Amino acid sequence: MAERLLRTLAYAVAALCLLPILAVVLAAATGSGDIWTSLAATVLPRYTWTTVQLVSLVALGTFVIGTSTAWLVTTCRFPGARLLEVMLALPLAFPAYVLAYAYTDLLDHPGAVQTWLRATFELGPRDYWFPEIRSLGGAAAMLTLVLYPYVYLLARAAFLQQSFGGYLAARVLGKGPWQAFLRVSLPMARPAIAGGVLLTVMETIADFGTVSYFGVQTFATGIYQAWFSMGDRAAAAQLALCLLSVALLLATLERIQRGAAKRYPQRTGAEMAPQVLRGARGWAAALWCLLPVLFGFLLPTVILAEMAMEAQQSLLSPRYQAFMRNSLTLGAVAAVVTVGAAVVLGTLARLHRTRTTRGLTLVAGLGYAVPGGVIAVGLMVPFAALDNGLDAWMRANFDISTGLLFTGSIWVLVMAYMVRFMAAALSAFDTGITAINPNIDAAARTLGQSPAGLMRRVHLPLMRTAVLTGLLIVFVDVMKELPATLIMRPFNFDTLAVQAHRLAADERLTEAALPSLVIMAFGLLPVILLIRAIARNGARSADMALPQPA
Numbered sequence: 001m002a003e004r005l006l007r008t009l010a011y012a013v014a015a016l017c018l019l020p021i022l023a024v025v026l027a028a029a030t031g032s033g034d035i036w037t038s039l040a041a042t043v044l045p046r047y048t049w050t051t052v053q054l055v056s057l058v059a060l061g062t063f064v065i066g067t068s069t070a071w072l073v074t075t076c077r078f079p080g081a082r083l084l085e086v087m088l089a090l091p092l093a094f095p096a097y098v099l100a101y102a103y104t105d106l107l108d109h110p111g112a113v114q115t116w117l118r119a120t121f122e123l124g125p126r127d128y129w130f131p132e133i134r135s136l137g138g139a140a141a142m143l144t145l146v147l148y149p150y151v152y153l154l155a156r157a158a159f160l161q162q163s164f165g166g167y168l169a170a171r172v173l174g175k176g177p178w179q180a181f182l183r184v185s186l187p188m189a190r191p192a193i194a195g196g197v198l199l200t201v202m203e204t205i206a207d208f209g210t211v212s213y214f215g216v217q218t219f220a221t222g223i224y225q226a227w228f229s230m231g232d233r234a235a236a237a238q239l240a241l242c243l244l245s246v247a248l249l250l251a252t253l254e255r256i257q258r259g260a261a262k263r264y265p266q267r268t269g270a271e272m273a274p275q276v277l278r279g280a281r282g283w284a285a286a287l288w289c290l291l292p293v294l295f296g297f298l299l300p301t302v303i304l305a306e307m308a309m310e311a312q313q314s315l316l317s318p319r320y321q322a323f324m325r326n327s328l329t330l331g332a333v334a335a336v337v338t339v340g341a342a343v344v345l346g347t348l349a350r351l352h353r354t355r356t357t358r359g360l361t362l363v364a365g366l367g368y369a370v371p372g373g374v375i376a377v378g379l380m381v382p383f384a385a386l387d388n389g390l391d392a393w394m395r396a397n398f399d400i401s402t403g404l405l406f407t408g409s410i411w412v413l414v415m416a417y418m419v420r421f422m423a424a425a426l427s428a429f430d431t432g433i434t435a436i437n438p439n440i441d442a443a444a445r446t447l448g449q450s451p452a453g454l455m456r457r458v459h460l461p462l463m464r465t466a467v468l469t470g471l472l473i474v475f476v477d478v479m480k481e482l483p484a485t486l487i488m489r490p491f492n493f494d495t496l497a498v499q500a501h502r503l504a505a506d507e508r509l510t511e512a513a514l515p516s517l518v519i520m521a522f523g524l525l526p527v528i529l530l531i532r533a534i535a536r537n538g539a540r541s542a543d544m545a546l547p548q549p550a
Contacts, residue, residue, distance in 0.1 A: 003351075003451045010348040013341040014360040017367055017419045020378025024244055027237035027381045039235060043222055047239070051218045054140055054211070055201050061144035062200045066151025067186070067193055069289045074159040077274045078282035084289040085156075086531045091296030092149045093523035095480040097209025097501065098516040099142045102300035104213075105307055105509045107133045134214045142210050145296035147203055151196035153530075158192035194253075202250050205243060206371035208483035209497075213504055219243040220483065223373045237381065240374040247370055301520070307513035315514065323515065327479055327495040330410065331522075334417035335475040339467060341418060342425035347455045350433055350441070361426060368423035372484035375416045380488060383407050413488045420484065421477050425470045432466025433459065472526050479522045 072078070073085040107113050107130075114130055117123060132138065186193075208220040219239055226236035277285050314320065345364055349357040367375065383406040394400045406412050436459065444454050460467060482497050489498065496515040503512035 006344060006348055006351075006451050009341075009344045010357075010360055013345055013422075014363045016415060017364045017422055019382065020375045020416070020419055021244065021366065021370065023378040023382045024237055024240045024374060027234065027377075028241035030234075039238060043217075044239075044242070046217055047219050047222045048242075050136065050216060051205060053136055054143075054216065054218060055204050057137070057140035058143045058147065058204045059197050059201055061140065062148040062151045063193065063197050065144065065148040065292050066196060067155050067189075069148075069292065070152050070155035070159055072285050072289055074156055075274055076277050076285060078277040078285040080286050080290070084286065084293065087293045087297075088152050088289060089149045089527055089530055090293060090524075091146045092530070093527045094146050094297065094300065094520055095209065095482070095497075095523070096142045096146045096207055097213060097482060097504075098304070098520055099146055099296070099300050100139070100210045100213050101500070101504050101509055101512050101516055102303040102307075103138070103142065104133055104504075105513075106303055107131075136214075136216050139210050139214045139216045143200075143204050143207060145292065147200040148292060148296075150199045150203075151193060154192045154196035154199075155189055158189035198250055198253055202247060202368075205247060205250075206373075206483075208371075208373060208486075209501055213501075219246075220371060220373055223377060224483065224487065236377050240377045243371060244374050247374070248366070301517075304513045304517045304520070307510045308517055311510045311513060313511060313514045315518070320514070323494060323496050323499050324518070326493055327497070330413065330417070330485075330495060331475040331478040333410070334414045334421070334478045335471045337414055338418045338421055338474045339425045339428070339470045342422060342429045342470065343455065343460070343467070346426060346429040346433055347451060347459065350459075351451055351454075365423040365426055367419035368421070370420070372416070372420055372481055373487065375419050376484045376487035379412055379416050379419075380407060383412050407488070408490055410490060410493065413485065413490075416484045416488055417474075417478050417481065420481065421474045424473050424477060428466050428470030428473060429463070431469075432463030435466075436462050469526070469529060472529065476522050476526050479519055 069084075069088055073081055073088070105111055109125070109130075117128065117130070118125075121128075205218070206220065207218075208224065210216075211218045212221045212224065219242060223236050223239050223243070226239055276282075315324065341364075345361055349361050370378075387402075387404050387406050387408075390405065391402045394402045440458060440462075441454060444458050449457065479495075480497060482501060485495055485498055486501070489495070494502075496519050500512045500515040500519065503509070503515075
């Protein structure tokens, strides 16, 4: 009986995770062909070209920064190398849209930098040229600064795991360090690096806060505008289907690359002595590794702190207490629901290693590749129809209006979070469950434990740390999620992310600094865990800490 219940729950979780994808496909297919023709003739080419440009810039930037810094801290010794090795993961704590608020305040026309230039050189507004931060290039820079750690962590793990025999052979044959890296070490690490770049690409196409604030027209902003500005759900669904197709293609490529990355030869024999960089070369390497940390974490933290002090707002005010309470409630509930569902799926997959159970986990993990705006549209369409149908039936039969029972509550929003972040919860569960010997399961079952008893009395106590890590990661991801929250939140139910976005959209950047700082502070929690894991476990910790989409 218990096993049947476990199987039923697992099927229900997989079905809920698949629901928004199917709903988007169905809504787009049932929409008018005239809408699609109009989209193709007007906004679709612009959205496509802008998204391609943004993705290309971010992919190139994260590849260069992540790969080069990983190689330097792994194979070289220079001033501050040990400290920079862990600090390079810090920008993961920032959502890209928070970084955008900080740098807009610093670099925009009334900002500190341009004000100083005009005052120092006695320039007028039209006497000089300065790069525009609110642009495609500015959005790409913000996303690159916060996403390069994906590439850095996976590349670092690959460089640590690979054998240095080929690199040493290239050096013996007369190749310099740079040529040996390009011709031997880099090709060997290519699958891991490509997997990291594909993760950054998926995050880029899913981003809404940064591109909407900078006025960059991508698919993510197009979906939101079609839903709210034009009130055209069919157009939003068809745009969402385009984005969904690209996201699923990227998820498939990432899965293939991640699988290839696991086949690296492990180090054998003595490790290669790190190359000691002295003098100007050592300081140049230190500066190159410091710059991403400086511009991706340290400088924006200082800017936001200064802005928050200037705004003189208090987190203890009733208004901000409500924002924090809403954010904490959503984060806590979504974390418990998501990790609980991941435990159910993971336990069934552990007990029955079949194609069916593997298919269930693959379907449940698809959400990480689906942008939050697509998930929101995919859930709003069927649940809005259910609300309207139920209300019409109750009015006709009992003269009672039920209102918005589903779309007017936080539970559909929690469901969206579960779909979006199930892959992260499953990744944390897999990290813990793989450390438990299967013989322990067999012994417990022999002693009469049901699947529920095995999960409650054996698995969860042994993998407590992994479960807590999953709870924390999902909690923080929910705190930072913007597009799904904007579209699906109940009326007058605002979070810190929504408040920061609203104030920034109204050009009240100083006031947006306080909620942005709180979001960043919560984002530091899983990064600190990751840094501790890097220091303790080395190569494998970075790969295991990242979400693994199906």
